[in-house]
Amino acid sequence: MSEKKHIDRLFQEKFKDFETQPPASVWEGIRSELATPAKKDRKVIPLWWRVAGIAAMLALLFTAITFWGPESSADQLVDSDADQIENTTDTKDEFVNSDAENSNINKDAVANQDATTESSDSSDQNNSDALTVDAQKELSEGVANSSQESVQNKKTNYIVNKNVVNDMIKTNSDELIKDATNRNDAVVTSDQESNSKDNTTVDSEQNTDSQDVLINKEAVTDAFENQTTDAVGVTNNDSNNELNKDAAQDNNKEADSEDVGKIDINEYIANKEQEEAIAQEEADLKEQEFDGKRWSVAPQVAPVFYGSLSEGSSISEEFADNAKSSDANLSYGVQVSYNVNDRFSIRSGVNKVNLSYNTNDIEFAVTPGDVSLSGTKFVNGNIAYTVGDKGTLENRLAAAVPTTEDAAPVTIDAFQGQLNQRLEYWEVPVEMSYALVNKRFRLNLLGGFSSLILQDNQVIAKSGAREASLGSSENLNSFSFTTNIGLGLNYNITDQFRISMEPMFKYQLNPYSDASVDFKPYYMGVYTGLSFRF
Amino acid sequence: MLANLGVSNLNLGQRVALEQLINRCKQQDAKAQEELYKLYAGKLFSVCLKYSRNYADAQDNLQDSFLTIFRTIVQFKHKGSFEGWMKRVTVNTVLQKYRKQRVFDLVKEEQIEAHDELVEDTDVSLDYLLGIVQELPDRYRLVFNLYVLDGYSHNEIAEMLEISSGTSKSNLARARMILKNKVIAYKKDSNANGY
Numbered sequence: 001m002s003e004k005k006h007i008d009r010l011f012q013e014k015f016k017d018f019e020t021q022p023p024a025s026v027w028e029g030i031r032s033e034l035a036t037p038a039k040k041d042r043k044v045i046p047l048w049w050r051v052a053g054i055a056a057m058l059a060l061l062f063t064a065i066t067f068w069g070p071e072s073s074a075d076q077l078v079d080s081d082a083d084q085i086e087n088t089t090d091t092k093d094e095f096v097n098s099d100a101e102n103s104n105i106n107k108d109a110v111a112n113q114d115a116t117t118e119s120s121d122s123s124d125q126n127n128s129d130a131l132t133v134d135a136q137k138e139l140s141e142g143v144a145n146s147s148q149e150s151v152q153n154k155k156t157n158y159i160v161n162k163n164v165v166n167d168m169i170k171t172n173s174d175e176l177i178k179d180a181t182n183r184n185d186a187v188v189t190s191d192q193e194s195n196s197k198d199n200t201t202v203d204s205e206q207n208t209d210s211q212d213v214l215i216n217k218e219a220v221t222d223a224f225e226n227q228t229t230d231a232v233g234v235t236n237n238d239s240n241n242e243l244n245k246d247a248a249q250d251n252n253k254e255a256d257s258e259d260v261g262k263i264d265i266n267e268y269i270a271n272k273e274q275e276e277a278i279a280q281e282e283a284d285l286k287e288q289e290f291d292g293k294r295w296s297v298a299p300q301v302a303p304v305f306y307g308s309l310s311e312g313s314s315i316s317e318e319f320a321d322n323a324k325s326s327d328a329n330l331s332y333g334v335q336v337s338y339n340v341n342d343r344f345s346i347r348s349g350v351n352k353v354n355l356s357y358n359t360n361d362i363e364f365a366v367t368p369g370d371v372s373l374s375g376t377k378f379v380n381g382n383i384a385y386t387v388g389d390k391g392t393l394e395n396r397l398a399a400a401v402p403t404t405e406d407a408a409p410v411t412i413d414a415f416q417g418q419l420n421q422r423l424e425y426w427e428v429p430v431e432m433s434y435a436l437v438n439k440r441f442r443l444n445l446l447g448g449f450s451s452l453i454l455q456d457n458q459v460i461a462k463s464g465a466r467e468a469s470l471g472s473s474e475n476l477n478s479f480s481f482t483t484n485i486g487l488g489l490n491y492n493i494t495d496q497f498r499i500s501m502e503p504m505f506k507y508q509l510n511p512y513s514d515a516s517v518d519f520k521p522y523y524m525g526v527y528t529g530l531s532f533r534f
Numbered sequence: 535m536l537a538n539l540g541v542s543n544l545n546l547g548q549r550v551a552l553e554q555l556i557n558r559c560k561q562q563d564a565k566a567q568e569e570l571y572k573l574y575a576g577k578l579f580s581v582c583l584k585y586s587r588n589y590a591d592a593q594d595n596l597q598d599s600f601l602t603i604f605r606t607i608v609q610f611k612h613k614g615s616f617e618g619w620m621k622r623v624t625v626n627t628v629l630q631k632y633r634k635q636r637v638f639d640l641v642k643e644e645q646i647e648a649h650d651e652l653v654e655d656t657d658v659s660l661d662y663l664l665g666i667v668q669e670l671p672d673r674y675r676l677v678f679n680l681y682v683l684d685g686y687s688h689n690e691i692a693e694m695l696e697i698s699s700g701t702s703k704s705n706l707a708r709a710r711m712i713l714k715n716k717v718i719a720y721k722k723d724s725n726a727n728g729y
Contacts, residue, residue: 004652007714008682011667014660015584015683022579022596027571029597034567034604 054489058503058526294339298500298531301332304523306355306423312518314511315419315459315473316376318389319359320518327356331525333427343435351427353452355523358418361390364461364468365414373400378459378470385470387461390416417463421473424456431484444488450506454478475514482506482522496534502527552616560608567604574617575600578624584679585628587668595631599624625684629694632672651714658717666716674709677702 306326313319333351340346367373367384374396375388388396393414431448457472486504493499507522544552558566579596586592603623610619667675676695680686681702688706692699 004654007651007653007710007717010653010658010717011663011682011713014658014663015580018580018584018660018664019576020580020583021576022582022593026575026579026593026597026600027568030571030600030604031564031568033597033601034562034564 296533298529300529302525302527304525309520329354380471415463442490446486678709
C-alpha cells in the first residue's frame with residue numbers, strides 16, 4: 001500500500017497553507033474594545049493615584065512629626081512610624097492587585113495615550129456614520145446599552161474604591177457618551193466585513209505576480225540590502241509554497257528523522273529576526289525580564305527625621321522626661337547597585353547624613369568661677385557651661401554656695417530654652433532589594449545595614465534668638481551601625497533611567513559608648529533618586 | 535495594491551504600501567486598523583486555531599492578539615517581517631493566557647524518549663487533524679505546535695513555557711504518540727466505511 005510517513009511531516013504538509021477566516025463577530029469585538037479608551041483611564045490613573053497617595057501620606061506624616069507640638073513628640077514619632085508601616089503594607093497589596101488586574105492595560109498604557117485622543121476625535125465622525133445607517137440603529141443601541149451598563153458598573157466600583165473626586169466622575173460620563181457613539185460604528189462596520197472576502201479572492205489572483213516579485217527582489221537588493229534579506233527569508237518560505245512542495249517531497253525521502261522534525265531553515269532564520277524585532281514588545285507584554293543591565297548608579301537625596309523609640313536622653317538622665325523634638329534634615333549621596341537577577345539586587349554607596357534633635361525645657365548658664373554646680377557640664381574653649389532642667393539652676397547655686405554675710409553674693413545668669421544636638425555622619429549602607437512587583441513599575445522590599453562614621457557632633461543651647469555653642473557630646477561612638485528596612489517604588493522611564501522613591505527606616509544599634517544611656521535613636525527618610533542603569 | 539498585502543511576497547511598492555498602513559495604524563487610524571485586520575485575520579486565525587483548545591477559544595485569542603497588535607504596533611521598528619511579528623505576538627498572547635491559567639505547572643511526569651512515529655501516507659482531512667491537535671492536553675498541544683509547526687527549538691520552547699527542554703522533548707513524544715494513534719484510528723474507520 002502507501003508509504004510510511006513521519007507524523008510531523010503529515011501535519012506540516014497539511015497545515016502549510018492553512019488559512020481560514022474568523023467569524024465577523026471577532027472584528028466587532030476588537031472594534032468595540034479599541035473604541036473604549038475609558039478602560040485605560042479607569043485603570044491607569046488609579047495606579048498613579050496610589051503612588052501619589054503614598055507620597056502624600058508620607059509627606060503628611062513627616063509634616064505631622066515636624067510640626068506637632070514639642071509635647072509628646074517622642075510618642076508621636078513611635079506611633080506614626082507604626083502607622084506608616086501598616087499603611088505601606090496595605091498599599092503594597094493594592095499594588096499587587098492592581099498589577100494583576102491591569103497587566104494588559106499597564107503595558108499598553110503608553111501606546112494608548114495616542115489612542116485616547118485620536119478616538120475622541122474620530123468618535124464624532126463615527127457618530128455621523130452611524131446616523132446614516134438607520135436600519136442598524138436598533139441593533140447598535142442594544143450594544144451601546146450593554147456597554148453603558150458595564151461601564152457604569154465599573155464606574156461605581158471605581159468611585160467607591162478610590163473616593164474619586166467630582167472631576168473624575170465628569171470625565172467618566174464624557175467617556176460614556178464616547179463609548180456609546182463608538183459602539184454604533186462598530187456595528188456599522190459589520191457591513192464592510194463582507195468586503196474582506198473580495199479581498200482574499202483578489203489575493204489569490206495576484207499570487208501569480210510572484211515571479212515578478214522574485215525579479216524585483218534581485219533588482220532592489222543593492223538599494224535595500226538589509227530589508228530585502230529579511231524579505232527573502234520570509235518570502236522564500238511563504239511565497240514559494242508551490243515550488244517548495246516538490247522540493248519538500250524530495251527532501252522527505254532523504255531527510256533523516258531529526259530533520260523531519262524541523263521546518264524550513266528559511267522560516268527559522270526569519271523567526272530569529274522577528275525575535276529581535278519584538279524583543280521590545282515582549283518586554284511590555286509580560287513581566288520585565290532581566291535585560292543584562294547589571295549595574296546602576298543613582299544620586300539620591302532625602303529629608304531625614306531623627307527620633308527615639310524610648311524616653312531617655314543621650315545628654316543626661318536628668319533630661320529623660322523632657323520633651324524632645326526633631327528637625328527635618330537632609331541626607332544625600334550616591335548609590336551603586338548590582339543586579340543579581342531581574343528581581344534581586346545588592347547595593348551600597350555613600351551618604352552624608354545630617355541629623356538634628358532637640359531637648360526642650362532646659363536652662364543653661366555660664367558656670368560661675370570656682371563653684372561646683374551640679375548639672376550637666378560642657379566646656380567650649382575657656383567657657384564652662386552648666387545645663388539643668390528649667391528653673392533649677394538658681395536653687396542649685398544656692399545649695400552649692402552657702403551665703404555668708406561678708407562675701408559678695410554669687411549670682412547666675414540662666415537662660416531657658418532648648419538643647420539642640422547636631423550630628424553629621426558618613427553612611428555606607430549595604431542593602432538588598434527584592435522586587436515584589438516587577439513590571440515597568442516596580443515595588444521593592446529593602447533591607448540591610450549601614451556603617452556610620454561620625455563626622456561632626458555639636459551641642460547648641462538656644463534661648464530665643466540667643467544661641468551658644470556648648471561644645472560636643474563625649475559619649476558618641478565614632479563608628480556605629482544601623483539596621484535598615486524600607487520599601488522602594490521605582491518606575492522605568494526608559495531602559496536606562498529609573499526614578500525611585502524609597503521610604504526607609506534606620507534603627508541605630510550602638511550610637512553611644514555610654515551603656516547607661518537609655519536612648520534608642522532611629523532616623524527615617526524618603527530617599528528619592530534618578531538611577532542610570534548600564 | 536494593498537489588497538495583496540495579505541501575501542508575504544511583497545514587491546517594493548507593496549512594502550511601501552504596507553509600511554504606510556502600519557504607520558497609519560500607529561496613529562490609531564480606525565480605517566487602517568480595519569484594513570490590517572482584513573489582511574491578516576485569516577492567517578492569524580489559523581495560528582489561533584492550532585494553539586487553542588477549540589473554535590471559541592481561538593476567536594477569543596484572535597481578538598486579544600489583534601488588540602495587543604494595535605496597542606503595541608507603535609513599537610514595531612520595521613525590522614524583520616511584519617507578518618512574522620504579528621504571528622509572534624499572537625503566539626505570545628496565547629501562551630500568556632495559558633501561563634496565567636498555570637497549565638504549565640503540571641505535576642512532575644515521567645519523561646519518555648522520542649522515537650519516530652510513522653503513519654501510512656494516506657489522505658487525512660485537515661479538519662480532522664486540527665481537531666485532534668486541539669484535543670491534545672494544553673502543554674502537549676503547545677509544544678507540538680511550537681516545535682513541529684512553527685520550528686522553535688526545544689531550548690526556546692523550554693524558555694517560553696518555563697519548563698525544562700527535557701520536558702519539552704518528552705511532551706512532544708507524547709503528543710506524537712497520541713496523534714499517531716488517532717490518525718491510525720481515523721484510517722481504520724475510513725477503511726471500514728470504505729468496505
